[in-house]
Amino acid sequence: MIDATELSRLKWRSRRGMLENDLVMERFFEQHTADLTPQRVEGLQVLLDLPDTDLWDLVAGRLQLGAGAMPATLEMLGWMRDCQLAHPR
Amino acid sequence: MSLNVRKFDAVIVGAGGAGMRASLQLAQAGLKVAVLSKVFPTRSHTVAAQGGVGASLGNMGPDSWIWHMYDTVKGSDWLGDQDAIEFLVREAPKLVYELEHYGMPFDRNEDGTIYQRPFGGHSANFGEKPVQRSCCAADRTGHAMLHTLYQQNVKANTQFFVEWMALDLIRDSEGAVVGVTALEMETGETMILHAKATLFATGGAGRIYASSTNAFINTGDGLGIAARAGIPLEDMEFWQFHPTGVAGAGVLITEGVRGEGGYLLNGQGERFMERYAPTLKDLASRDIVARAMATEIRDGRGAGPNKDHVLLKLDHLGLETIEKRLPGIREIARQFANVDPIKDPIPVVPTCHYQMGGIPTNYKGEVVVPKDGNPNTVVEGFYAAGECACASVHGANRLGTNSLTDLLVFGKASADSVVKYIGTSRTHRDLPKDAGDYTMARLARMDNQKDGAPQHETRLEMQNIMQNHCGVFRFPEMLSEGVTKIKEVAEKVAKVEIKDKSKVFNTARVEALELENLIEVARATMISAAARKESRGAHDRADCHDTPEFPNGRNDKEWHKHTLWFRDGDRLEYKPVNMTPLSAESIPLKTRSY
Numbered sequence: 001m002i003d004a005t006e007l008s009r010l011k012w013r014s015r016r017g018m019l020e021n022d023l024v025m026e027r028f029f030e031q032h033t034a035d036l037t038p039q040r041v042e043g044l045q046v047l048l049d050l051p052d053t054d055l056w057d058l059v060a061g062r063l064q065l066g067a068g069a070m071p072a073t074l075e076m077l078g079w080m081r082d083c084q085l086a087h088p089r
Numbered sequence: 090m091s092l093n094v095r096k097f098d099a100v101i102v103g104a105g106g107a108g109m110r111a112s113l114q115l116a117q118a119g120l121k122v123a124v125l126s127k128v129f130p131t132r133s134h135t136v137a138a139q140g141g142v143g144a145s146l147g148n149m150g151p152d153s154w155i156w157h158m159y160d161t162v163k164g165s166d167w168l169g170d171q172d173a174i175e176f177l178v179r180e181a182p183k184l185v186y187e188l189e190h191y192g193m194p195f196d197r198n199e200d201g202t203i204y205q206r207p208f209g210g211h212s213a214n215f216g217e218k219p220v221q222r223s224c225c226a227a228d229r230t231g232h233a234m235l236h237t238l239y240q241q242n243v244k245a246n247t248q249f250f251v252e253w254m255a256l257d258l259i260r261d262s263e264g265a266v267v268g269v270t271a272l273e274m275e276t277g278e279t280m281i282l283h284a285k286a287t288l289f290a291t292g293g294a295g296r297i298y299a300s301s302t303n304a305f306i307n308t309g310d311g312l313g314i315a316a317r318a319g320i321p322l323e324d325m326e327f328w329q330f331h332p333t334g335v336a337g338a339g340v341l342i343t344e345g346v347r348g349e350g351g352y353l354l355n356g357q358g359e360r361f362m363e364r365y366a367p368t369l370k371d372l373a374s375r376d377i378v379a380r381a382m383a384t385e386i387r388d389g390r391g392a393g394p395n396k397d398h399v400l401l402k403l404d405h406l407g408l409e410t411i412e413k414r415l416p417g418i419r420e421i422a423r424q425f426a427n428v429d430p431i432k433d434p435i436p437v438v439p440t441c442h443y444q445m446g447g448i449p450t451n452y453k454g455e456v457v458v459p460k461d462g463n464p465n466t467v468v469e470g471f472y473a474a475g476e477c478a479c480a481s482v483h484g485a486n487r488l489g490t491n492s493l494t495d496l497l498v499f500g501k502a503s504a505d506s507v508v509k510y511i512g513t514s515r516t517h518r519d520l521p522k523d524a525g526d527y528t529m530a531r532l533a534r535m536d537n538q539k540d541g542a543p544q545h546e547t548r549l550e551m552q553n554i555m556q557n558h559c560g561v562f563r564f565p566e567m568l569s570e571g572v573t574k575i576k577e578v579a580e581k582v583a584k585v586e587i588k589d590k591s592k593v594f595n596t597a598r599v600e601a602l603e604l605e606n607l608i609e610v611a612r613a614t615m616i617s618a619a620a621r622k623e624s625r626g627a628h629d630r631a632d633c634h635d636t637p638e639f640p641n642g643r644n645d646k647e648w649h650k651h652t653l654w655f656r657d658g659d660r661l662e663y664k665p666v667n668m669t670p671l672s673a674e675s676i677p678l679k680t681r682s683y
């Protein structure tokens with residue numbers, strides 16, 4: 001778990017310009033907040049710093065992370081991709 | 090008054106396309122400018138625009154601003170102001186070329202000129218044949234535009250205040266705007282930004298609806314702030330809906346799906362479009378499809394446990410067609426509807442997309458209000474541009490690709506007005522003694538509220554009322570019920586309670602403040618819509634049909650006028666539509682048909 005202020009900041013930075021990413025991140029926090037560690041946050045930050053268009057392409061599988069990506073970044077992208085499917089309507 | 094004060098020549102609220110085009114102009118003029126944004130500038134909603142920016146460059150065949158003007162007036166169902174529309178279409182090419190010059194990566198023709206795409210409603214020779222007028226950068230036009238403008242602003246040394254939220258307008262005893270109060274999220278401090286000119290570019294308020302294509306950030310802050318400061322909101326009954334957004338999520342499903350042979354089913358498995366449009370069926374125009382969907386749902390023939398959506402079937406197209414011709418659709422359906430469209434239909438509903446109304450301005454981006462018999466008296470020191478403003482170029486419905494044009498043209502024009510107003514010698518007007526009191530009282534109320542309504546549930550309630558009572562197709566009894574209901578929710582919003590009282594990065598507080606803005610827009614929309622007893626453009630009423638006397642349900646004799654909603658007492662006033670262009674001939678009223 002990370003501290004409450006840090007979590008708030010992270011959630012606000014997950015407010016995106018594209019609805020697709022907003023929805024992905026909303027579900028991400030619903031499902032994974034308790035599992036976040038400082039290392040994972042660092043990995044997540046890399047993704048959140050990307051332009052919205054690239055982030056969505058990554059999540060939708062149209063774009064892949066480069067070979068040098070941090071393991072934590074890869075893990076967080078995996079979570080983003082998966083948590084959508086698990087969310088029933 | 091104990092709040093810290095910072096002084097600038099101009100304050101711009103909003104760093105999307107409109108805000109950054111304006112700030113560039115001001116920074117280049119050498120003014121001291123603060124640009125506030127809730128999020129990092131390039132994360133503004135402009136980034137989502139894909140279709141392109143409309144300008145009559147004529148790169149693909151003959152085009153002219155007069156034709157662009159005609160298409161815009163017709164699109165607006167004659168509710169757009171023709172002086173502003175002429176200004177828009179004449180300035181458009183200049184602003185597109187300027188972006189090109191700034192390095193925006195437009196798609197190119199072989200001869201090196203900007204490639205232009207076809208788009209619905211764009212025509213040559215006054216509706217005679219389609220013309221290619223949309224300039225784009227692949228499917229990332231908005232993204233490319235924001236990045237280009239951001240880089241130019243960095244070069245021009247624009248000062249950005251990122252993660253700052255404007256809260257209220259400050260007006261002096263004469264009504265002039267002298268700045269804003271704002272919350273710095275990182276510290277939780279509230280401050281006064283004292284300015285000679287204040288420019289709003291806060292974007293749309295699409296989140297008033299349960300189903301919206303808009304990002305979460307589009308909470309209509311500028312509109313709520315203006316309304317609380319006594320500025321009316323114009324033409325708020327007009328919202329553009331897209332027929333197929335994923336139910337419960339809002340993400341757009343392109344019309345291409347129906348173009349490729351996908352079709353709609355109601356909850357009983359019936360292909361209902363055959364009843365509404367026997368020839369064109371699912372390929373009928375956007376309005377007709379959306380209206381049919383709304384009627385099916387209202388009459389209890391929706392699908393799902395709550396019968397609140399219809400189904401878009403495309404499995405019969407086969408995997409290959411879906412993957413090849415409709416890229417991205419499968420991911421969207423899987424991710425946001427939890428269905429795989431090669432097997433199961435996608436649940437869809439008509440979805441709110443764009444706000445035509447807003448803060449009333451003239452074509453110079455100056456905010457105007459009725460005063461002493463003049464419906465368009467300039468409010469000193471106050472300017473607005475982009476989706477939050479109503480110039481009005483979109484009237485009752487927006488022509489596709491005209492909003493990016495709008496934010497460029499009026500972003501620049503409003504900034505030019507600021508430069509002219511400030512000149513070389515204008516000094517700051519004094520801040521009123523109680524400048525920060527209103528804001529501090531609002532914040533204190535929120536912190537001290539006991540037994541109030543929770544933010545999230547209240548917001549959902551508002552969104553559902555708007556969706557059900559004031560959606561794409563409007564039923565008179567639903568509208569009048571909606572007025573009562575939205576006023577009830579407004580009372581709850583006034584008592585919203587937040588549990589988290591912390592100072593630093595308190596997003597619960599920010600969301601409650603956003604809700605206070607959303608509710609003003611929702612009220613304005615519902616009340617303006619219930620009052621307008623005609624169908625025009627995107628305002629489509631079940632009790633105002635197509636008759637020989639009123640083609641398409643439009644009643645020019647009584648309703649060819651702009652609505653102005655005042656927060657105080659939910660009062661409505663009306664003002665005439667400007668039918669006199671700046672230089673062109675007026676485009677006279679005509680029935681709108683495509």
Ligand SMILES: Cc1cc2nc3c(=O)[nH]c(=O)nc-3n(C[C@H](O)[C@H](O)[C@H](O)COP(=O)(O)OP(=O)(O)OC[C@H]3O[C@@H](n4cnc5c(N)ncnc54)[C@H](O)[C@@H]3O)c2cc1C
Binds near residue numbers: 102108127256291496
């Ligand atoms: C999916 C989608 C696709 C679209 N495609 C097209 C298209 O192809 N062509 C076209 O012409 N139009 C399109 N549109 C419409 C167009 O994108 C928008 O109308 C336009 O981008 C709005 O720009 P803006 O600068 O007015 O506001 P935004 O880009 O929304 O920017 C608003 C800014 O205001 C800031 N802000 C808001 N409130 C506050 C506050 N209280 N304090 C501080 N800052 C604040 C935000 O942080 C942000 O920086 C599309 C819209 C959608 C939803």
